Amino acid sequence: MEIIKLESVSVRYNGDSVLDGIDLAVQDREFLSIIGPNGGGKTTLIKTVLGLVKPWSGKVTLKENLKIGYVPQYTKFDRNFPISVFDVIISGRIKNKIICFRGYSKEDKEATERVVKVLKLEHIQKKQIGSLSGGQLQKVLIGRALVGNPEVLILDEPTANLDVENKREIYGVLHDFNKDKAVVLITHDLEYLSENSRDVILLNRKIIYRGESVNRPKEGHNH
Numbered sequence: 766m767e768i769i770k771l772e773s774v775s776v777r778y779n780g781d782s783v784l785d786g787i788d789l790a791v792q793d794r795e796f797l798s799i800i801g802p803n804g805g806g807k808t809t810l811i812k813t814v815l816g817l818v819k820p821w822s823g824k825v826t827l828k829e830n831l832k833i834g835y836v837p838q839y840t841k842f843d844r845n846f847p848i849s850v851f852d853v854i855i856s857g858r859i860k861n862k863i864i865c866f867r868g869y870s871k872e873d874k875e876a877t878e879r880v881v882k883v884l885k886l887e888h889i890q891k892k893q894i895g896s897l898s899g900g901q902l903q904k905v906l907i908g909r910a911l912v913g914n915p916e917v918l919i920l921d922e923p924t925a926n927l928d929v930e931n932k933r934e935i936y937g938v939l940h941d942f943n944k945d946k947a948v949v950l951i952t953h954d955l956e957y958l959s960e961n962s963r964d965v966i967l968l969n970r971k972i973i974y975r976g977e978s979v980n981r982p983k984e985g986h987n988h
């Protein structure tokens with residue numbers, strides 16, 4: 766089933782064309798990677814899907830009530846804010862709610878504890894985010910996206926500047942999530958793509974190339 770669909774989507778910033786005539790569909794359980802040069806519009810494309818950027822023309826359609834987990838570029842995340850790992854992750858469940866002085870609900874706490882366990886963050890859950898390594902912070906941001914139980918995870922360069930061990934761990938988490946849900950990943954890890962023969966688009970203002978994996982889930986095929 767199609768969960769995200771872009772039809773002839775064009776985006777301009779101050780009159781400059783950043784995306785031009787993008788046609789793209791993402792299926793449930795797909796693992797779509799987006800590669801391309803810096804400034805080619807990758808982040809703009811996902812921001813358009815998220816509704817953070819308005820297309821100049823064209824149409825974005827999402828499956829009704831689609832729950833998206835968004836993981837922004839962690840390298841741009843402000844670590845100076847004094848907040849603990851547990852609080853960052855739980856914040857993925859309590860958007861738009863006032864939590865001051867009330868404490869967290871039992872459900873929110875339990876969901877957060879589950880994610881902390883899955884991502885093996887127990888030993889750092891009380892730490893302030895300012896003291897984390899890049900790999901740890903990245904996992905925390907993935908946790909924040911996962912805790913709302915999304916149907917698709919959209920990640921913007923989650924492995925940038927990480928060492929091989931951390932990269933492997935993060936790809937492991939994405940693989941597990943992808944067993945029954947979709948992943949859209951902006952990446953520069955070409956070696957990972959070649960090892961895994963994923964669906965991939967090469968984006969430079971337009972979709973220059975689209976390659977499809979042999980493992981691509983078929984429409985209407987349920988597990």
Ligand SMILES: Nc1ncnc2c1ncn2[C@@H]1O[C@H](COP(=O)(O)OP(=O)(O)OP(=O)(O)O)[C@@H](O)[C@H]1O
Nearest residue numbers: 778779783801802803804805806807808809810951
């Ligand atoms: N809010 C904005 N206002 C004006 N121009 C912008 C804005 N955001 C991005 N741009 C410009 O749009 C172009 C595409 O940027 P975008 O961040 O989408 O590319 P990208 O492919 O994600 O690049 P990178 O790999 O460097 O993250 C760039 O030239 C960028 O400078």
